[in-house]
Amino acid sequence: MTKREAVFPANRHALYEAHGYSAAIRSGDLLFVSGQVGSREDGSPEPVFEDQVRRAFANLHAVLAAAGCTFADVVDVTSFHTDPENQMATVLAVKADEIGGPPYPNWTAVGVNWLAGFDFEIKVIARIPPAGTDDGR
Structure with missing residues (x-):
């Protein structure tokens, strides 16, 4: 059985602790990223919609980077819209x-x-590249 490992970005926002979830879970060579929203570090939302979307992507990029991934490694995206x-x-x-x-x-x-x-909100599944590989990114 593959062990799951929690992944967090360097500057975790308050929502992870407030709601008790991991930013992402690494399982084998897959990364399952929790839904990322346009939250500031304190967990509050960006008030302007475009800024909220940009911050959600920035939060997503930070989580991917913490696992050694970029958006080029993402294979599946689900987004939620009010x-x-x-x-x-x-x-x-x-x-x-x-x-x-x-x-x-x-x-x-x-x-x-x-x-x-x-x-x-945006959540993704990514394939984690093998360490030390040059995949042309």
Whole structure:
């Protein structure tokens, strides 16, 4: 049985302790990243939607980096939106800035009615590259 290992970024935000969850779990060569929201270090949300989305991606990048990954290692994305019809143009613009070009990971977007005070959340699964490999990133 593969042992699971918790992964946290260097500057953990307060939500991990407040709600009792890990930023990510490493299991074998897979990294399962918990939903990242646009929270400041104290756990409060960014008030402007685009800034909240950008901060969610920044939080995601920090978690990936803590496991030795980049967005190039991401194979599966799920995002949650409180008002998809009005938010998707902003999310897609930020996504284009953040994830680079093809090949793109698969992506599922889900409309929800509550995200604990946030309006956007993103979670991913990534394959952790072997140590010491040069995968062209």
